[in-house]
Amino acid sequence: MRVKYIHPFLLSAGVAGFCHGEAPETEGQMANRKPLNVVFILSDDHRYDYMGFMNAVPWLETPHMDRMAREGAHIKNAFVTTSLSSPSRASILTGMYSHAHKVVDNSAPLPAGLRFFPEYLQAAGYKTAFFGKWHMGNDSGAPQPGFHHWEGFRGQGEYYNPRINTNGEWIEYADSTYVTDLLTEHAIDFMKKQQADNAPFFVYLSHKGVHDDFSAAKRHKDCYKEEEIVLPPSFNVPTYGIKELPSLDPVTGKAAAGKAYYGENMMPDWVKRQRESWHGVDYSYHGRPWDVQVRKYCETLRSVDESVGAVLDYLKENGLDENTLVIYMGDNGFAWGEHGLIDKRQFYEESVRVPMLAWCPGILAEGGLVVENMVQNVDIAPTIMDFLGLEKAEQMVGYSFIPLLKGERPDWRERIFYEYYWEHEFPQTPTMHGVRTDRYKYIRYHGIWDTNEFYDLLVDPYEMNNLIASPEHQRVIRLLNHDLYDWLEDTEGMSIPLKRTERPHSDHRNMRFY
Numbered sequence: 001m002r003v004k005y006i007h008p009f010l011l012s013a014g015v016a017g018f019c020h021g022e023a024p025e026t027e028g029q030m031a032n033r034k035p036l037n038v039v040f041i042l043s044d045d046h047r048y049d050y051m052g053f054m055n056a057v058p059w060l061e062t063p064h065m066d067r068m069a070r071e072g073a074h075i076k077n078a079f080v081t082t083s084l085s086s087p088s089r090a091s092i093l094t095g096m097y098s099h100a101h102k103v104v105d106n107s108a109p110l111p112a113g114l115r116f117f118p119e120y121l122q123a124a125g126y127k128t129a130f131f132g133k134w135h136m137g138n139d140s141g142a143p144q145p146g147f148h149h150w151e152g153f154r155g156q157g158e159y160y161n162p163r164i165n166t167n168g169e170w171i172e173y174a175d176s177t178y179v180t181d182l183l184t185e186h187a188i189d190f191m192k193k194q195q196a197d198n199a200p201f202f203v204y205l206s207h208k209g210v211h212d213d214f215s216a217a218k219r220h221k222d223c224y225k226e227e228e229i230v231l232p233p234s235f236n237v238p239t240y241g242i243k244e245l246p247s248l249d250p251v252t253g254k255a256a257a258g259k260a261y262y263g264e265n266m267m268p269d270w271v272k273r274q275r276e277s278w279h280g281v282d283y284s285y286h287g288r289p290w291d292v293q294v295r296k297y298c299e300t301l302r303s304v305d306e307s308v309g310a311v312l313d314y315l316k317e318n319g320l321d322e323n324t325l326v327i328y329m330g331d332n333g334f335a336w337g338e339h340g341l342i343d344k345r346q347f348y349e350e351s352v353r354v355p356m357l358a359w360c361p362g363i364l365a366e367g368g369l370v371v372e373n374m375v376q377n378v379d380i381a382p383t384i385m386d387f388l389g390l391e392k393a394e395q396m397v398g399y400s401f402i403p404l405l406k407g408e409r410p411d412w413r414e415r416i417f418y419e420y421y422w423e424h425e426f427p428q429t430p431t432m433h434g435v436r437t438d439r440y441k442y443i444r445y446h447g448i449w450d451t452n453e454f455y456d457l458l459v460d461p462y463e464m465n466n467l468i469a470s471p472e473h474q475r476v477i478r479l480l481n482h483d484l485y486d487w488l489e490d491t492e493g494m495s496i497p498l499k500r501t502e503r504p505h506s507d508h509r510n511m512r513f514y
């Protein structure tokens with residue numbers, strides 16, 4: 001496969017000249033330019049609106065993410081293609097959909113032949129490093145392809161006193177070492193060494209936070225203990241009974257009275273059942289009060305935010321801010337009471353949307369840029385490769401959003417697609433596929449006798465009124481259904497990728513049968 005390569009010294013000259021409107025530089029000027037670098041920071045289970053500047057949680061403090069949005073860009077509509085750690089992480093690293101890379105759940109092994117985008121960076125002369133949580137097939141903690149330097153832990157790892165595989169050697173830390181701080185310190189140490197060697201670098205800083213079991217740094221423990229939880233509007237949806245629902249008049253476009261087509265707002269039965277499981281607010285985490293978990297989640301997020309600040313400060317103080325792109329994002333969203341649910345996996349907004357921030361004064365059109373276009377996790381690999389002067393690999397389905405960061409208006413996707421495949425160990429959520437435009441969302445379930453879902457996000461941003469049976473929306477629903485199947489056919493996704501189940505479900509129904 002051909003990979004176009006431009007030496008990072010020459011590329012940095014071109015980017016700087018473009019951004020600042022300068023005339024083409026001489027060879028001597030280009031030789032003095034600093035190489036381009038990338039730092040990619042990934043958090044776990046961080047939902048899109050749990051950042052201070054989003055004002056979703058009045059008392060949540062994330063000053064460094066706020067700074068990143070203020071000085072850089074906030075990709076407002078960022079989504080994953082599958083809202084689950086391993087599939088999402090595989091899509092980030094490969095630029096492929098889950099049904100293509102086959103890492104469809106948190107235990108699926110990595111198929112032979114997958115290539116991760118850092119491998120292309122290595123071939124182009126970049127020093128690459130990974131720090132933190134891999135949590136994807138073949139997850140032994142051992143080094144993975146694409147990285148010169150490796151510091152990773154097995155599975156979920158530990159918040160305190162972690163055991164970390166460093167380039168093949170296991171090191172166990174003690175004295176209340178907090179993993180977020182440790183990973184950040186080591187990532188910065190790696191950048192210092194590359195700067196001293198004048199070597200271009202790529203850092204993949206992958207935090208354990210904010211995954212359950214939430215455990216904040218000691219300096220943040222109980223800082224939100226007394227804060228009041230704001231219930232989401234859909235907390236009590238589904239509700240029982242028939243009521244008038246808002247809708248848009250298809251002729252005038254103005255709000256008009258509508259009606260529920262039967263009780264409970266047409267919500268699927270699986271949602272009602274999951275609410276009463278350990279992935280719902282009524283019995284969250286086998287009895288741990290969900291509101292207490294929300295507070296602990298926010299306390300744990302504080303150290304991730306400080307990690308972002310430490311990286312930005314290092315780059316700024318050492319003159320690397322103009323030539324280093326920093327991208328922050330979450331691997332998937334997380335429900336905290338919406339529709340009475342906890343966790344991810346669903347195609348509801350709080351589950352599929354993720355925070356995404358970009359920072360690089362050398363390429364951004366302006367500070368405080370808000371990107372409205374829909375961006376997905378499959379766009380990360382093409383974006384980083386584009387920034388570093390590499391053409392995306394043939395198998396990558398995403399797009400570079402560098403033009404969006406420059407304030408340009410390129411042709412861009414008008415819809416995103418979603419897939420999730422039922423898991424043996426988490427049977428509450430069914431297999432589903434979905435499509436979302438700027439206004440509409442259609443969700444189609446597979447293998448269960450239940451209702452599909454359709455929402456007008458302009459009128460109903462909290463997805464409380466399922467319009468799947470609405471007569472005036474049937475044409476749109478049919479079109480989106482065709483789009484969904486066209487996508488699956490075009491990307492070879494019409495077959496559900498089954499995985500071996502090597503152990504039974506923990507309940508009595510499957511104790512003897514695999």
